[in-house]
Amino acid sequence: MTATSGAQWRDANRAMWDERVPIHAASRHYDQAGFLAGGGDVNAFEVEEVGDVTGKRLVHLQCHMGQDTLSWARHGAAEVVGLDFSEPALEVARGLAAGLGFGPERASFVAADVYDAREALGGRTFDIVYTGIGALVWLPDVERWAEVAASLVAPGGFLYLAEFHPVADVLDWDTGTRFERDYLDEEAMVFDEPGTYTDGEANTRNNLNYEWNHSLGSVVSAIAATGLRIEFLHERDWTLFQKFASLEQTGRHFHQPGGVPRAPLMYSLKASRV
Template identity: 75%
Template structure:
């Protein structure tokens, strides 16, 4: 089997994502028709915490098909750049940008590994470095990620991260109260199963993937070590997905039932550069 520290983890993950891009692009989950008609995927707590982006330069790391990236452009960002290691995803993002009337000077998309972002972006820095939900688990080295991400933050700018909480990632499906994995472990969680989160029954061939859990302390410490000041760290007792069997839908969120123990399921942070 491939080793987690060798190059094969990246090849496996990229093949897995590349194959799923057309499935995602055609899905009701991403609903490109609604997005093109005006759906704002950055709305909600993220928009509130990031604040006014009017006139700002924003880069979205691990942007997938670019809906969040383009939502920030719609919200007034002067320039947005989305970066993802999946070339098919970047092509979909470019197509969406064109259909929305955004030229590459306003909304550009780059196919590159996040660890190579500095070189891929030509040393450009940004007022806002944004990483959306479900991105960090695909990276083995959080310290290296923080070094690269921090280097993209311009003086006076900030990094904003919204993610699934690492504690929630290690709890059991049945109750969400028992540890099934090591919270502090560095070994990958390896899966080899068909389907995808928009269609669990999809017939897929490239199914081997590697994920890592990054403890909250590791994320915060890595950003601080690269010259960023933590402005806030928020933990939430709800999530956007049916992460455990016991979660109950509450509007657009999923929560544990009243009277049961509650774990943090998502978090967000903002870290600024002087």
């Protein structure tokens, strides 16, 4: 069985995420107490690009513990639905929703693989299909993902994607200016290391995981092939964490220092159904 066939990659990734849920939930990174007190909003550029969500129905694919999902409810969405394959993560999300006073008619969470979202959501469609930062790298087939995501977009609605730029995933750690991997490589990247992004020293057991780097062209082409109309594609020269040793922090953004060739580090895309 290859890394991308059968359930091998999915089972490994789910076990890895399930184990890390309590670590993430207790971390300063997610700061759940602060979130319940009104902090921890989605990024400002996402709020600006998505626009007014008042009265809208929004589904968040690969929502993890649901904080971004619930942030859209706090911004006025009439209904938010989070979908993720980790039931422990969704238990945390449901607890947060209850803590914010959102009943299931306002905020609900569905346990399913993203490729099964259409069936898991009963064929429903939404005004906004949102997928948060750091989601696509966990999926082997971006064309299949795009087909599923597009099927959830209601007439007049749109898909919004914000992601780390795939170019950034093939550059060197020291300077972020040299290619260390093939940008067009479609093979799985296999990792087996303890810890997690909220705690690199965490003693974890389920460490095997599979990731894929999807070129920007493959993502845009996959979405365009569904019939959705690309409204914009924005590339950014900053990111949200210390991706390279050379990056300098200004507020919440990390960017290359002056005099260093800039690489795209993040991107966002909106695609509408007319």
